[in-house]
Amino acid sequence: MTLACGLDFGTSNSTMGRVGADGIPQLLALEDGKQTIPSVLFFGFEDDAIHFGREAVAEYVTGADGRLMRSLKSVLGTALIGDSTRVRARSYGFIEILGIFIAEVKRRAEAELGEAVDTVVCGRPVHFVDDDPVADAEAQKQLEGAVRAQGFAHVDFQFEPIAAALDYERQVNSERLALIVDLGGGTSDFSVIRVSPERAKAVDRGGDILSTAGVHVGGTDFDRLLSMTKVMPELGLGTMTRDGKRHLPVAPYYDLSTWHRINRLYNAQALRDLRGTMREARAPERVDMMIELIEDRLGHRLVGAVEAAKIELSDADATAFAFPVRDRLVETEIDIGDLTRALAASVQRIEDTIAETLKRAGVDIGSIDSLILTGGSTQVPAIAGRLRALFPEAELVRTDVLGSVGLGLAMDAKRKFG
Template identity: 55%
Template sequence: MRPAIGGIDFGTSNSTVGVIENGQPRLVPLEENQVTLPSAVFFNFEDGRAHFGRRGIADYTDGVEGRLMRALKSVLGSSLAHEKTRIKARSMAFTDIIGMFLAQLKARMEAHTGMPAGPVVFGRPVQFVDDDAEADRMAQAQLEKAARAQGFADIAFQFEPIAAALDYERSVAREELALIVDMGGGTSDFSVVRVSPERANAADRSGDILANRGVHIGGTDLDRLLSLDRVMPELGYLSQTRDGKRNLPAAYFADLATWQRINLLYTPKASSDLSQLRYEAARPDLVDRLIAIVEHRWGHALAGHVERARIALTTAPSARVAVSVPGAEFGVELSREGFEATVHGTAERVADTVTATLRDAGLAGGDIATVFLTGGSTSTPLARRTILGLVPQARVVEGDVFGSVGLGLALDARRKFG
């Protein structure tokens, strides 16, 4: 049986798998009729199984006892990658948990195609880790090792914005210069690419990639900043010690606001540290809320509430984060204006990266014919205004927010392996 070739977009928030069917790229239904699979693993302590995607998140939300893991891609290349986290009676490395998730993508690809998985092209951000070439190399090596451990033998990598460019190119009628913007859950990547119908199937496109850059900014970073600015102060963040000489240590609050670090608080040592923190605090009542959230393993739920509020602010002027945990009951009102003030510095970093990408290509903003937008974070109004303001004459094309990269990776896999 001929193995199936495909492309895998393992994302910080969501993942997709693309294959070629009847000569065209298609996304594989990964969870019932959904072509995206949230990049989440829930270790259910009640049935002793691991559940993935929406099913895993639903178990966690319904209060099933267990451990939820999200934003796993963000640990690649970091000190967390080979650390272990306690899953009931055993310890597991984060890279092994990533492997479990990749195994699910492989199994669901095979179930859809009816063929064993063959050569695949994995998407990767332009930079897994900002300004650290060694950590970036290590991150790709860790992802490749995790994939090979699950039976993927022939593996290639492609930059995610280049994959998005390949998807966009299917619709162009003539040669043009395009700025590809891919802002997802963990990274923001930008590429200037020459696209044309004639060049679409060329084996070597390196000469058409005029520049590409990336920065480790995505939706999860916006969630973290929003949480630290507006929610964590309700738990004692930035409050003082009883002697008034310093603020409480920030690390515990930063961990609770960061998807991939929340589980670090669910340890006996962290519990002991938080008890000491309460003793030192000028506002122990606020730290009591923090302790209650940690004791009830409500950290991921809190991060989810912040995420939903941040997404709501893309279309609404206001949103609310409501916390209802025994010992921690409060609400925080949010406004789009306040959110944009919170992430203003982050938007400036995105703008600087786009400007540098254009400079690398030897182009001005007016030279760009089209801006192709993909990735969920491109819907953030401030990010969108910031980027489009740098290329004011360009036509704006909306890609498949969650699927363009997976479709482009399938096209790249056909070119490389088909």
């Protein structure tokens, strides 16, 4: 008998689910009894081992010598997918690293189930890459290749917002027109779909999906934007050269604010360029602190601190940011207003994509009965508040923001493969 599961390989967190004998979807415990595992790997130099999930983060945070890799899904369909990163004497391609993580999720799921899993429905964003169908198709092909290489004989895909709708539909008792808003770590996806107890019985739901749209904006972009707006200026971004003729180059600050680009700064040429910038800078002490930060390979830790500050602003009006670099601190005060301004352009792109989704479906805002929010980034106040204001009359449904897609994928796997 085929054992089919749903795999939600996310930019920030991953889950795997299956439908039990009782017909109810459930997520499998993937790490210390928890149903989510952060999509993170840590190559430990001290123990020569690869650590995953929370254990990887813990190794990294406690200062173990090694390399942290995360946000791997963000490179699918981009030129970076062909890059490699050196881990001691060995170079790993990004596809290989992605496969290592998926293989570990598969191994843990099989240990939980007590049997092999060879069939899977994988979630995918509506668009891996915006406005480039060729690159988007290539991204799915890259992900499928990485999944099949881990021993999955049967692989299918489902849009992540559709999976979230399948999970939500279990609780409805009448027909509703729903807008699914799935804001993840790397992408924001939207779907207008009709749901009802009767429709839930059908295997083919193509006719119920009125429209889908997506934009390559997500939580990791929010972290980068907040970093560029509030943290990078403390390291010299936006300051002038000594002669007052130009601003300092932006590129290294962008790289330092972007998880999968940080490794590009960890080489001799990048440091030589920064030292040249420091000699020309009107505020050389700021660039000097950036050089020390890069020399000590603290880039990923810095972005993690920015992400933590963003999360704090979900429950507080302001937070004090202080990041140690040798005998100094990168410090600034960040408040809700700062976050809102940093994300303004991204929020507008999200609003524009929602408007396009409704237009494709041939419906207006007032036609939406249920606004279903899933994905961790829906908890960002600047996002959640704007969505609520856009749909004041709709029922607001907050799903299991990290688990609903996995549950829906498990249901889809059951329907497709039995």
